[in-house]
Amino acid sequence: MLFRSTVEADLDRLLGCVIDEPVSWSHPDRLLTFLEDGQYRHDRIWIAEDEDEDKILARAVWWAFPGAAKPLALDCLYVHPSVEDRVGLAAELLTRAHEAFGDAPDYHVFLRNGWRDDPRAVAAVGWRREALARAGMRQELERLRYDWTAGSPVPEPPDRVVFRAEPDDEVFVDAFRRVAVGTLDHHTREALGRMEAEAQARDDVAGYREMPGDRSWWRLAYTPGGELIGLAVPSANNGGPVVGYVGVVPEQRGHGYIDDLLGEITRQHAERGAQRVVADTDTTNVPMARAFERAGYRNFAVRLVVSKA
Ligand SMILES: CC(C)(COP(=O)(O)OP(=O)(O)OC[C@H]1O[C@@H](n2cnc3c(N)ncnc32)[C@H](O)[C@@H]1OP(=O)(O)O)[C@@H](O)C(=O)NCCC(=O)NCCS
Structure with a gap:
């Protein structure tokens, strides 16, 4: 052989x-x-x-x-x-x-x-x-695949959230670090177990920068009073538009802000003429999965990921 x-x-x-x-x-x-x-x-x-x-x-x-x-x-x-x-x-x-x-x-x-x-x-x-x-690959993770298709509702911009573009990657590093606290996302939790929070946030920023999505689409979300709510990072892969990343800082969780942030991503892609927007989340990230369902995303498949461990 x-x-x-x-x-x-x-x-x-x-x-x-x-x-x-x-x-x-x-x-x-x-x-x-x-x-x-x-x-x-x-x-x-x-x-x-x-x-x-x-x-x-x-x-x-x-x-x-x-x-x-x-x-x-x-x-x-x-x-x-x-x-x-x-x-x-x-x-x-x-x-x-x-x-x-x-x-x-x-x-x-x-x-x-x-x-x-x-x-x-x-x-x-x-x-x-x-x-x-x-x-040597024994660790398993199951993720739910969602898609939004053109013709499904596109939410109006919310009054309670102000979205801002931010060209400085360092500001995004800080926001990625803050939303990672208490995350239910397996990949982020695993990374935080083996590296400093700031290094993990830098990896996230570098990873999304490598994707084919445009850096100018990234948004920080603030209350009208100027407090950070979280981030909305629409992106794309070789198959087309993807949700990318959304996160709410721990002190702002539980107020449904995720609907506003996901809405911003869907709206941006829809305005650019996207026919389909794809997203994945871990089966264990229940608040995220519920948010996709509320936003008219359809769970169309499962992604099983097997890693070394
Ligand atoms: C997923 C996430 C965006 C949800 O944001 P949110 O605006 O708080 O969502 P909701 O307001 O709809 O929360 C629904 C419920 O889940 C709870 N919840 C939200 N995030 C939670 C978390 N990380 N851990 C435990 N509970 C959480 C909320 O407190 C709320 O509980 P309640 O119904 O008892 O009030 C937020 O947890 C987050 O930023 N996580 C880290 C980043 C992440 O996982 N992004 C998605 C990657 S695919």
Whole structure:
């Protein structure tokens, strides 16, 4: 068995890897488009192949923003149906690639709502979960995916909140730091467990700056008296407009300000002609999930994220 990253000459065989389980995967259209625009790269696609038969027996595909210095997420894990020990083979493939990357990027898999009631989805997640665990990835997080589509109501600007653009990143660093206190968001809590609050806030600002959304869209929210309520950071990824980030400082929570902040983001995107705005939140971030539902966002899928731990 040979484990290696791929080259252009492997393309036909890569396109022949087909998954018919109910999980997201790098289907041929996605593979071709993403290889073309740089979200996928051959040195970030790994295969296990049977050298005698010239056959791909397993394939793992990592994703990143075009131009990113390292792979950011595992997008697809495939093992040929003829392989008896698919868990073992997938685990070995992942381990070899992680060694080459010097990192184990999170696995993001998109599933239908209620996937736990579908035995095929449970099985598809099950063997992948086992393979990832053997490669050192055991931490799981489930996020709800929401979307708003054009034609749904767009809220009027509120009287009780003043939104201001702020070109100084340092002011945003401070606001990100303040809204992170007492957050229910897993990623932020985990980061705060291993770094200083200010460093975590700087990472957030840098991360949103890297996204394709425009920095000039970012807003700070104040009361008419000038007290900070929180921040609204509309953004975009390669698929189009996203909510980005919203947060309310702890002393202003519980007054429904989240509806005003999310409304600002939806309104901005709608005014720019967005047809669809996408957002994710952890299943455990109940105030955020409720806010999406109140704002006319629809929960259309689940994102399961498996990380090293
Ligand atoms: C999520 C968030 C924006 C909600 O803001 P909000 O304006 O307080 O929301 P609501 O007023 O609708 O709050 C609804 C209820 O949840 C409670 N609540 C809100 N945030 C809470 C938190 N972080 N922890 C515990 N309870 C919280 C409120 O006190 C309120 O309780 P009540 O109904 O008993 O009065 C806010 O918690 C926050 O900024 N969190 C950190 C950043 C974050 O998670 N952003 C979303 C990332 S996807």
